[in-house]
Amino acid sequence: xxxxxxxxxxxxxxxxxxxxxxxxxxxxxxxxxxxxxxxxxxxxxxxxxxxxxxxxxxxxxxxxxxxxxxxxxxxxxxxxxxxxxxxxxxxxxxxxxxxxxxxxxxxxxxxxxxxxxxxxxxxxxxxxxxxxxxxxxxxxxxxxxxxxxxxxxxxxxxxxxxxxxxxxxxxxxxxxxxxxxxxxxxxxxxxxxxxxxxxxxxxxxxxxxxxxxxxxxxxxxxxxxxxxxxxxx
Amino acid sequence: xxxxxxxxxxxxxxxxxxxxxxxxxxxxxxxxxxxxxxxxxxxxxxxxxxxxxxxxxxxxxxxxxxxxxxxxxxxxxxxxxxxxxxxxxxxxxxxxxxxxxxxxxxxxxxxxxxxxxxxxxxxxxxxxxxxxxxxxxxxxxxxxxxxxxxxxxxxxxxxxxxxxxxxxxxxxxxxxxxxxxxxxxxxxxxxxxxxxxxxxxxxxxxxxxxxxxxxxxxxxxxxxxxxxxxxxxxxxxxxxxxxxxxxxxxxxxxxxxxxxxxxxxxxxxxxxxxxxxxxxxxxxxxxxxxxxxxxxx
Numbered sequence: 001x002x003x004x005x006x007x008x009x010x011x012x013x014x015x016x017x018x019x020x021x022x023x024x025x026x027x028x029x030x031x032x033x034x035x036x037x038x039x040x041x042x043x044x045x046x047x048x049x050x051x052x053x054x055x056x057x058x059x060x061x062x063x064x065x066x067x068x069x070x071x072x073x074x075x076x077x078x079x080x081x082x083x084x085x086x087x088x089x090x091x092x093x094x095x096x097x098x099x100x101x102x103x104x105x106x107x108x109x110x111x112x113x114x115x116x117x118x119x120x121x122x123x124x125x126x127x128x129x130x131x132x133x134x135x136x137x138x139x140x141x142x143x144x145x146x147x148x149x150x151x152x153x154x155x156x157x158x159x160x161x162x163x164x165x166x167x168x169x170x171x172x173x174x175x176x177x178x179x180x181x182x183x184x185x186x187x188x189x190x191x192x193x194x195x196x197x198x199x200x201x202x203x204x205x206x207x208x209x210x211x212x213x214x215x216x217x218x219x220x221x222x223x224x225x226x227x228x229x230x231x232x233x
Numbered sequence: 234x235x236x237x238x239x240x241x242x243x244x245x246x247x248x249x250x251x252x253x254x255x256x257x258x259x260x261x262x263x264x265x266x267x268x269x270x271x272x273x274x275x276x277x278x279x280x281x282x283x284x285x286x287x288x289x290x291x292x293x294x295x296x297x298x299x300x301x302x303x304x305x306x307x308x309x310x311x312x313x314x315x316x317x318x319x320x321x322x323x324x325x326x327x328x329x330x331x332x333x334x335x336x337x338x339x340x341x342x343x344x345x346x347x348x349x350x351x352x353x354x355x356x357x358x359x360x361x362x363x364x365x366x367x368x369x370x371x372x373x374x375x376x377x378x379x380x381x382x383x384x385x386x387x388x389x390x391x392x393x394x395x396x397x398x399x400x401x402x403x404x405x406x407x408x409x410x411x412x413x414x415x416x417x418x419x420x421x422x423x424x425x426x427x428x429x430x431x432x433x434x435x436x437x438x439x440x441x442x443x444x445x446x447x448x449x450x451x452x453x454x455x456x457x458x459x460x461x462x463x464x465x466x467x468x469x470x471x472x473x474x475x476x477x478x479x480x481x482x483x484x485x486x487x488x489x490x491x492x493x494x495x496x497x498x499x500x501x502x503x504x505x506x507x508x509x510x511x512x513x514x515x516x517x518x519x520x521x522x523x524x525x526x527x528x529x530x
Contacts (some may be wrong), residue, residue, distance in 0.1 A: 001336050008327050081323045084376075086287045088340050089313035091305055229305065231289050 002065065002209035009063060017057045017110045024053050025117050040201075043128060047137075047201055050114055051194045054145045057110050059168040062152030064224055065099030066092070066233065067160065082233050092228040100153045100221065107149050111141050129200055136199035140210060140228065144194045147213035148172060157227040183228035187212045236263045237296075238387050238419045239284060244293035245443075246279055248472050251495040255280040255443035256293065261436070266413055267450070268434030269423040272527050276443040277423040280318055281391050284421075288436050293518040298385065307509060311395030312526045313341060316380030322372045330375060334382075343384030348412075352378045355408065365381050368484040377405060381412060390422035390482060402426075406433050427520045437519070447524045451519070459497045460517045466509030476500060481525060492517075 028046060068083055085095065115138040118125055151171065155164040172191075174223035179191045189197075197206040239261035246254040254276045261267045271277045282288040283295055286308030297311045324333055334353075340343050353360070356374035358367075367375065373396045380388055394407075410433050413420055424430050430437060430440045431451070438448040447454060465487045469501045475482065478495035493500055497514050504512045 001339050005336055008325070008332070081325050083282075083287065083319075084324055087285050087312060087315070087319070088337075089309045090340065091309055091522040105283040105423065118460065 002090065002098040003102060006063070006065065006099045008100070008104055010061060010102055013060045014106045014110070016060060017106070018113075019115055020053050020056060020144060021110065021117065024049060024114070025121055029121070038127075043125060044196075044201060046118070046125070047198060048195055050118065051141075051191065054107075054111055054141055054194065055116065055172050055191070058145050058148040059165060059172065061103040061107050062136055062149055062156050062168075063099045063103055063161075064153055064156040064228060065095040065192060066228055069080050069140070090217070093225050096157070096221075096225050096228045097152070100150070100224070103153070104149060107145055108142055111138065111145060115141065133199045133203065135153065136205050139212060140205060141194055141218075143210050143213045144190045147190055147216035147220070150217045150224070154220040154224045154227075157224045158231065190216075199215060235298075237261060238265075239267075239295075239297055239421060241284075242293055242297075243278070244280070244283065244295055245291045246276075246288060247291060249301040252443055254283075254290070254293075255445060256443055257440065259438060259448070261419065261452075262300065263419055264413070264417050265436045266410070266420045266434050266499050267422070268430035268437040268472045268522055269421060269440065270427070270430060270437060271423070271440035272427075273425075275440045275527070277440060278391060279443075280416065280440070281389055281402065281421075281423065283300060284389060285315065286312065292335075314343075315383035315384045316383040316388040318373075318376045318380050318390040318393045320395070322369065322376050324372065324375065324398065326363075326365045328366070329361055329363050329374050330358050333364065333379065334360075338363050341383040341385075344383040348384070348404075349378065352408070354383055355404070370398060370401055373397055374401070374405070379467065387419045387420065389419065391426055393422055394424070394426065399529070402429065410434060427523055432485045435492040439523055447522065454522065455516065457494055458517050458522050459493045459513045460495055461489075461491040461497060461500060461504070462515065463504050463514045464511045465489065465507075472503075472510075492521075 028049070066085055086092075116133060119131075119134050148168075150163065152168050154166050159167060173188075176191050178191050187206075190209060190213055193206040193209035193213075196202065197204075197209070199205050236258050241257050241259040243351055244254050244257040244259070245252070250490060253274075257276065257280060258351050259280070269280070279288060283290050284297055284302060288301050289303065298314060300307050300311055301309060302308050325336075328336065330353075334349060338349075352374075356371075356378055358371060358375055358378065364375070369460065373393065374425065377390075377393060380390070388409075390409075394405055401490075406429060407418060412418055422434075434451055436449065437451050437454065439446050452505060471482065471484065471489065475491075476499060478493050478497075479500060480492040480494050483490045491500065493514075501514060504510055
């Protein structure tokens, strides 16, 4: 039933994500009415906009299952039901894991829909790339976005939803700024791996960043569980 | 050896160096309705959170059903057998009454559908209504419903009647007593409402500054404590030391008030030996005992 709770917590956030995707596809279609995104600069802008959407989703969807989260807006002070949650015969590990998994699945579904939409709605992109590269692009997006998402999960264990959202935005903004200013961030540059270094644009998989992202996911998740277990609510 | 559902020994807990519990000893026997009393900040909620496994004690031991609450796995097993009403009565704002029942039910193997139906009707809770649209009183009733329906062996209730009107309080207390009698459920509840405690509890504990200052059967306690009213004809120098059963002595002019815990005969004789004094002994209420314990010393 924790899945049910998580679903009720996130369904409107997912709906918001769907709205973002629709907005993205509509605006991209209006920029190239025949779906003819073809020129490298156009594809670049296209992927860049998609990365922003993925980053927004990884800011909106995280949760740790302990503090009460409103369905859509981030509201301060709605933490009263924590005691009810913690009085359930469920370990804190399970509370965190289930909620993190739901958000992660929804993020993955959104990224899947985004990449499928990009591929099937824009013939120009199909002409300029291959299904293999698109699939690799999807996988890189999934792994890198998961890293951003799990940083959010980690923050949720000790910050309220509103503060956590701001922190995530500042963190990702700083990451984006650093990525632009210091092109030699290498494997640490998750945003660049999702954009310029993605298989769709570079033709190669940024393996080091993928490995780094996997490490971030593991560390952030373990950290979140440890904090949830250790913290006195 | 007695069968204690809750047992704590020298339980201590502090928040950032500020002591909340200072060697709390607490024993709640099976089937008891135990009223846990104390001022704001006395340590009631900290005790309850520790018993539920939400807080970890700094030292001492706490056992529920004989199982130590310190370990998380064991704490999960304990929680499966406990019904809990939180102090704040907050539930998920995105659920309806029906949804929160559907959500809670599968966690408890002994969930009682019959009690759920019964109390849903008695408490007149609208199943389709969203939780934020319920009044505070209705939320209190919903929390009670969720706690009772767990089929729990122990109900831990933190201010269970908070937000209820007097008629609803009467109904809820009546239902709790009926439940305890019918199911043999142990109840451990904290309250500021001494009249409520007096109405349903058979045992009480008074906590002050993190320590248990009075604990035992309510009838025994009420029989044990007496107030002596001593009227002095002339100003007399009162003894500075009394027998240990004298909990306090307060003098206002010629009138001296004494709280005696135990045999007051000895004290009466001692007072009567002073020239020109009259002494009367009165039974006292739970409110008097509480007030004297938490602020009279």
